[in-house]
Amino acid sequence: MDKPSTYSLLRYLQASLLCTVLFPASLYAEEPSPQPKADDGLCPAEFIASQPKPIEGDKSDKRVYISADKAHVDSESVTYFEGTVKARQADRILEAEKVRYDRNTEQIDAEGKITYATSGMKVTGESAKFNLENNQGEVKNAQYFTGSVNGRGEAEVISIKSKHRVELDSASYTTCPPGDEAWALRANAIKLDNEKRQGTASNVVLEVANIPVFYLPYIRFPIGEERMSGLLYPGLGQSDRHGTSFSLPYYWNIAPHFDATITPTNMTKRGISLETELRYLTENNQGIFDATYLPSDKAFNNEDRRQLVWNHTGSPALGWSTLIDYKEVSDTNYLDDFAGSLATSSVTHLNQEGKLSYNHPHFLFQARVQNHQNISGEEPYKREPQLNLDSRFTNQDNQFNYDINTEMVRFDHTEESRVIGQRIYLKPFISYPFQSEPGFFIPKLSLHHLQYDLDRLPAATDDDDPNVTIPVFSADMGIFLERDFTFGETELLQTLEPRLFYLYAEEKDQSSLPVFDTALTTFGESLLFSENRFSGRDRIGDANQLTTALSTRFYRSDTGAEVLNATLGQIIYFEDRDVILPGGSVETTDRSSYIGLLSFTPNRRLKFIGDLQWDPETKHTEVGNYRVSYTTEKGQVINYDYRFRRNEIRTQGVSFAWRFNPAWQVFGGHQYDLENDHRLENFLGVRYDNCCWAVRLVAHEQFDTLVNGSARFDNAVFLELVLKGLSSLGSRKEIDTLVENGILGYSE
Numbered sequence: 001m002d003k004p005s006t007y008s009l010l011r012y013l014q015a016s017l018l019c020t021v022l023f024p025a026s027l028y029a030e031e032p033s034p035q036p037k038a039d040d041g042l043c044p045a046e047f048i049a050s051q052p053k054p055i056e057g058d059k060s061d062k063r064v065y066i067s068a069d070k071a072h073v074d075s076e077s078v079t080y081f082e083g084t085v086k087a088r089q090a091d092r093i094l095e096a097e098k099v100r101y102d103r104n105t106e107q108i109d110a111e112g113k114i115t116y117a118t119s120g121m122k123v124t125g126e127s128a129k130f131n132l133e134n135n136q137g138e139v140k141n142a143q144y145f146t147g148s149v150n151g152r153g154e155a156e157v158i159s160i161k162s163k164h165r166v167e168l169d170s171a172s173y174t175t176c177p178p179g180d181e182a183w184a185l186r187a188n189a190i191k192l193d194n195e196k197r198q199g200t201a202s203n204v205v206l207e208v209a210n211i212p213v214f215y216l217p218y219i220r221f222p223i224g225e226e227r228m229s230g231l232l233y234p235g236l237g238q239s240d241r242h243g244t245s246f247s248l249p250y251y252w253n254i255a256p257h258f259d260a261t262i263t264p265t266n267m268t269k270r271g272i273s274l275e276t277e278l279r280y281l282t283e284n285n286q287g288i289f290d291a292t293y294l295p296s297d298k299a300f301n302n303e304d305r306r307q308l309v310w311n312h313t314g315s316p317a318l319g320w321s322t323l324i325d326y327k328e329v330s331d332t333n334y335l336d337d338f339a340g341s342l343a344t345s346s347v348t349h350l351n352q353e354g355k356l357s358y359n360h361p362h363f364l365f366q367a368r369v370q371n372h373q374n375i376s377g378e379e380p381y382k383r384e385p386q387l388n389l390d391s392r393f394t395n396q397d398n399q400f401n402y403d404i405n406t407e408m409v410r411f412d413h414t415e416e417s418r419v420i421g422q423r424i425y426l427k428p429f430i431s432y433p434f435q436s437e438p439g440f441f442i443p444k445l446s447l448h449h450l451q452y453d454l455d456r457l458p459a460a461t462d463d464d465d466p467n468v469t470i471p472v473f474s475a476d477m478g479i480f481l482e483r484d485f486t487f488g489e490t491e492l493l494q495t496l497e498p499r500l501f502y503l504y505a506e507e508k509d510q511s512s513l514p515v516f517d518t519a520l521t522t523f524g525e526s527l528l529f530s531e532n533r534f535s536g537r538d539r540i541g542d543a544n545q546l547t548t549a550l551s552t553r554f555y556r557s558d559t560g561a562e563v564l565n566a567t568l569g570q571i572i573y574f575e576d577r578d579v580i581l582p583g584g585s586v587e588t589t590d591r592s593s594y595i596g597l598l599s600f601t602p603n604r605r606l607k608f609i610g611d612l613q614w615d616p617e618t619k620h621t622e623v624g625n626y627r628v629s630y631t632t633e634k635g636q637v638i639n640y641d642y643r644f645r646r647n648e649i650r651t652q653g654v655s656f657a658w659r660f661n662p663a664w665q666v667f668g669g670h671q672y673d674l675e676n677d678h679r680l681e682n683f684l685g686v687r688y689d690n691c692c693w694a695v696r697l698v699a700h701e702q703f704d705t706l707v708n709g710s711a712r713f714d715n716a717v718f719l720e721l722v723l724k725g726l727s728s729l730g731s732r733k734e735i736d737t738l739v740e741n742g743i744l745g746y747s748e
Contacts, residue, residue, distance in 0.1 A: 041662045043150060043691035047177035050152075051145050052122040068099075077104040085110075093117050096128070106133040114139065121146055125158075136160055150175045150692070151725045166192040175725035176692035183208045183693060183723050208721075227253040232261070237731045239700075239716030241299070241337060243268030257281050270299050287312030287324070300337070306330040307338070323355040332375050336704075348376045353383075364390045381411040381420075381516045397435035404428040407537065411516040419514045421454035421464075425537045439479035446472045446531070448540045454514060466512040470540045472505040472531055484557065491557040499549045501529045507542035507578050514538065515581060523613065524623070525595050528569045533577070544575040567597040593622055606630050622646045629745060635659045637745040650675040655743040663689050669742040678711035679703060683738055687748070694722040698735050 069083020081099040088094075097112025107129070114125040123144040130137030139158040146152065153173040160166055167189065174184040188203040199220065206214035220228060232249040239245070247265040254260060263275040273294035280287055287310065294305040312324035327350040329335060335347055353370035370383040386409035395401040407425040429446030451467040478499035485492055518536030521527055528549060533541040549569030555562055571592040578586050593613040600608040610626035624644040631637045638656045643649055655669035668684035685698035700716045718731035718738075739746045 042689055044177050047150070047691070051150060052117055078102050091118055105131070107131050108137075123158075130160065134162075136162065146725075152178075168192075173726075174692065175723075180691070181207075181210070182690060183726075185726065208723075227251075227259065229253045233727050233729045235265075235731055235733070236729075237716060237718050237734060239714060241714045241716075242270055270294060270297050273305075284316055285312065285314035285322075287314075300331075300333070304330065305334060305337075307334060319359050321357045321359065323357075324353070326352045326354075328352065328373055329375075335375065349374055349380060361392065363392055364388075379414065381413050381418075384410050384412050386410075395431075395433070397433050399432065401431050401433070402428075403430075409516075416456070417458075418456070419454055419458065420456050421452055421514065423516065423537070424451040425449070437480070440477065442476040444474045444476070446474075448472060450513065450537065450540070452514065463512050468508055468510055468513065468540065470506055470508055472503070472540070472543075474504070474531055475500075475502045476529065477501075492563065493555045493557055495551075495553045495555075497551040497553075499547075499551070501547040501549075503531060503543045503545050503547075505531070505541060505543040507575075508540075510539055510579055518581065520581060520584065523593065525567075525569075525597060525611065528571065528595060534581075539579055539581065542575075542577060542579045544573070546572045546574070548572065561601070562599075563601055565597075565599040567595075569595045589617065591616060605632055620646060627744075631745050635665070635747045637743065637747075639744050648675070651680065653680075657739070657743050657746045665689075665748075667739060667743060667746065673703075678706075679713070681742070683742060685735070685739070692724050694724065696720040696722070696735055698731075698738065700738060 065088045066081070066086070068081035068085040071079065071081045073079050079101045081101075083097070085096045085099045086093065087099075093116070094110075095113070095115040095117075096110040098110065100109040101107070108131075110128040111126070114123075114128050116123045121144060123139065123142055125139040125142040127141075128137065128139045137160045140156070142155045142158045144153050144155075151173060152175070153171060155168040155171040157169045158166065159169070168187075169189055170186075171190050172184050172186045174181055176182050176184070184207045186205050186207065187201040190199060190201045192199040201219050202217065204216045204219055205212045219230065229252045230250070232251055235245070235247040235249075237245040245265055245267045247263050249261050249263040252260040252262060258278070258280045260279070261275075261277045263277075265273045265275065267273065271294060273292060275290065275292040278289040290307075290309040292305075292307040296302045297305045306329070308326065308328040310324055310326040312322065314322040316322060329350065350373040351370070352372060353368060355366060355368045357367075358365040366386075366388040368383060368386045368388075370386065372380045372382075374380070386407065388405075388407045390405045391403045393401065393403055395403075405425075405427040408422070410422045412420050426449040427446055429444060431442055431444040434441040447469065448471075449467070449469045452465060454462075454464045454466075457464055476499075478497060481496040483494050485494065515538050516536070518534050518538035521530075521533055521535045527533060528547045532539075533543070547569060549567060551565070551567040553562060553566075554564040573587075573590050573592070576586055576588045580586060593615045596610075596612045596614070598608070598610050607629045608627070610624070612621055612625075613623040614621050621644070623646070624642065627639060627641040629637065629639045636658050638654075638658070640652070640654050642652045651671060651673050653669065653671040657665065657667035659665040665687040666685070667687070668682075670682050671680040672678075673680050679701065680703045682701040683698055685696060687694060687696045696719070698718045700718065702714050702716075704712045704714045706712070716734075718734050720728055720730035720732045720735055722728040722732075
C-alpha cells in the first residue's frame with residue numbers, strides 16, 4: 001500500500017527540485033564560475049551547515065522504509081502517520097510531522113516542517129500535496145538548497161502539473177547566506193518540462209545589492225546539461241587603443257555537435273566589430289572556426305579589419321589523423337592593435353597549414369601543405385606539398401637497429417626572383433646501442449642525401465638538379481656514478497654523469513644548393529648533441545668535433561625529490577666549419593661557448609632555474625636566462641626572471657599573486673627592457689572574494705612603440721564581477737589571458 005505512493009512522491013519531488021536547482025546554473029552556456037568552499041571561511045558556518053549532507057544508501061534498493069511516532073487507520077481507505085514521520089528510499093528522505101494517505105483517491109497530504117533531502121539537494125516547506133492518480137501536487141512556501149554551489153532559493157508554490165511538467169511561482173535563486181543577499185535571481189513564474197528538457201521563465205530580474213540590474217520579460221533555458229540558444233553576460237573594458245568596449249555575446253545551439261557564439265562589440269574609438277566563433281565536435285573530428293570583422297575602423301583610416309582562425313583536429317580512420325592550423329588577418333598592424341599580450345603582438349608570421357598523417361606501428365607517413373601570412377621580416381617559402389615517410393622500427397639495446405627518414409617537398413614563392421623547386425631528402429641510418437647499468441655507448445652511422453629539381457634559376461648556367469650525399473658518424477657515450485651522503489641532517493643521493501659525443505661529417509661543397517627552409521641554429525643546449533648545426537635540410541654541416549659534458553643531480557633519499565640538477569658542456573672543434581649559408585662566414589674557432597644549466601629546488605616553495613653561455617675567447621657571457629620562483633600551497637607566488645642575449649636583449653621582470661586571506665588577493669607583473677631603457681608591460685590587479693560573489697579589477701600598461709625616442713604605451717582597465725554559482729559579468733577573458741600568460745604558477 002505505502003510503497004508505490006511514497007516512492008512516487010519522492011520521485012516527483014526530486015525531479016521538480018532538480019529542475020529548479022539547475023535552472024540558474026544552466027541559463028547561460030558558460031563555464032561555471034568559481035565556487036566558494038566550505039572551509040574557506042568566507043561563508044557563515046551556519047549557512048554551510050544548512051546545505052545538504054551526503055546520505056548513505058544503496059541506490060539500487062527500491063524499497064521504501066517508513067517510520068512514525070503514531071499511525072492509525074481512520075477508515076478503510078485513509079491512513080494517518082503522526083509525530084516524526086520519515087520515509088526513506090535509497091539515498092532520498094522525506095520527513096513531516098503529519099502525513100495523510102487516501103487509498104481511494106490516491107491523495108497524499110503532508111504538513112508541518114516538510115523536509116525532502118538527497119545527497120545533492122534539500123527542500124523544506126509548510127505543506128505538500130500529491131495525487132498519484134493524476135500525477136499532480138504542490139509544495140507551499142518552499143525553500144531549497146543545492147549543496148555543491150551553496151545555492152538556495154524560495155518559491156511560494158512548487159506545482160507538479162503532470163508527470164513531466166513542473167511550475168514554480170515567485171521563485172528566487174542565490175548563493176548568498178540568508179540576511180546577506182548581495183545578489184539574487186528572481187522570476188514571477190518558472191515552467192519546467194522534463195520530457196523536452198526545457199524551461200521557461202517570465203519577468204526575470206537579476207538583483208545586485210537589492211538593485212535590479214538586468215531584466216528579461218521572457219526566457220527559455222535548458223534543464224540539466226542540455227545547451228540552448230540565448231544571450232550570455234556582457235563584457236566591459238576600457239583602453240587607450242579602443243576606448244570603452246562593450247560586448248554582448250549570443251550563444252546559438254545549432255545542433256548537439258555544432259554551436260556558435262556571436263559577439264558584437266562596440267568600441268568607442270573604432271566602431272562595432274562582430275566576432276563569430278563556430279565549434280564542432282563529431283565522433284572523429286573537432287575544431288573551432290573564429291572570424292572577426294570590424295568595418296570602417298575609425299582609428300585605422302576607416303579601413304575594414306578582419307581576422308580568421310581555424311583550428312581542426314580529426315581521426316577519420318584507424319591510424320589516420322588530420323590537422324588544420326589557419327590564421328589570417330586583414331593587415332600587418334592587426335595583431336599590434338588587437339593582441340592581448342606581448343607574445344601575440346610580436347608574431348612575425350601567421351601559419352596556414354593542413355596536415356594528413358598515418359601512424360603505423362612500423363612507419364609514420366605525413367602529407368602537408370603550408371603557407372604563411374607575412375607580418376614582418378622575410379616571407380617564407382610555401383610547401384606545396386610536403387611528404388614525409390619515416391620508419392618506426394623498435395630499437396633494441398645491444399643489437400643492430402635500422403631506420404630511414406625520407407622527405408619530398410615542393411617549394412614555391414610569390415617573388416619572381418626567388419628560385420623554386422622540389423627537394424628530396426633521404427637519411428638511412430644504423431646504430432648499435434651498448435646499454436648497461438654503469439653506462440652506455442651508441443655508435444651511429446647515417447647517410448644524408450639531398451636531390452633537387454629547380455625552376456626559376458638566377459642564372460642560366462646554374463645547375464637545375466644539384467645533389468649531395470654525405471655520410472655522418474656519431475658516437476654517444478656516458479657513464480653513471482652515484483653516492484649516498486649526508487648534508488646537515490638531510491640524506492642525499494648524488495649522481496655524476498660524464499658524457500662524450502663525437503660527431504664527424506665530411507665537408508662537401510654545397511654552395512650550388514638553394515636555401516628554402518634552412519638557417520644556422522642559434523647556439524644553445526640543443527646543439528651539444530645534435531648531428532647538424534643547421535635547421536632545415538638544405539645544408540648538412542661538416543663536422544669533426546667532440547662534445548664534453550658533465551651533469552650532476554642531487555635527490556632526497558627519503559622522498560626521491562630532486563634538489564639540484566646541473567650540467568656544464570662545451571664543443572671542441574678539430575676542424576673549421578666550411579659549409580655556410582649565403583652571406584655567412586667560415587667558423588674557425590676551436591671551442592664553443594660553455595653551456596651551463598642549473599635547476600635548484602631547496603624546498604617545495606623555492607625554485608631557481610637558469611642557463612648561460614660563456615665565451616672563453618671574449619671572456620663574456622653571451623646568453624643568460626634566470627628565474628626564481630617562490631610558491632606556497634595557499635595560492636601565493638612570486639617570480640623574478642632575467643633574460644640576456646649580448647647586444648640584443650636584456651630584460652627583467654617580476655610577477656606575483658599573493659592571497660592575504662580567503663577574501664583578498666593582490667596580483668601583478670612588471671617587465672622592463674634594460675637594453676632600451678623603457679617599460680615593456682605592467683599590470684596590477686586586486687581580487688576580493690565574498691561567500692557568494694567576487695570582483696577582479698586590473699590596470700594594464702603595454703609598450704606600443706617609440707615616438708621620437710619616447711616610449712608610447714597602451715593603457716587599459718578591466719573589471720569582472722563574479723556571481724558565484726551563476727556566472728560573471730565584465731572582462732573575464734581578458735583578465736584570465738593576462739594572468740595566465742604573465743604569472744607563472746598563478747591560481748585563484
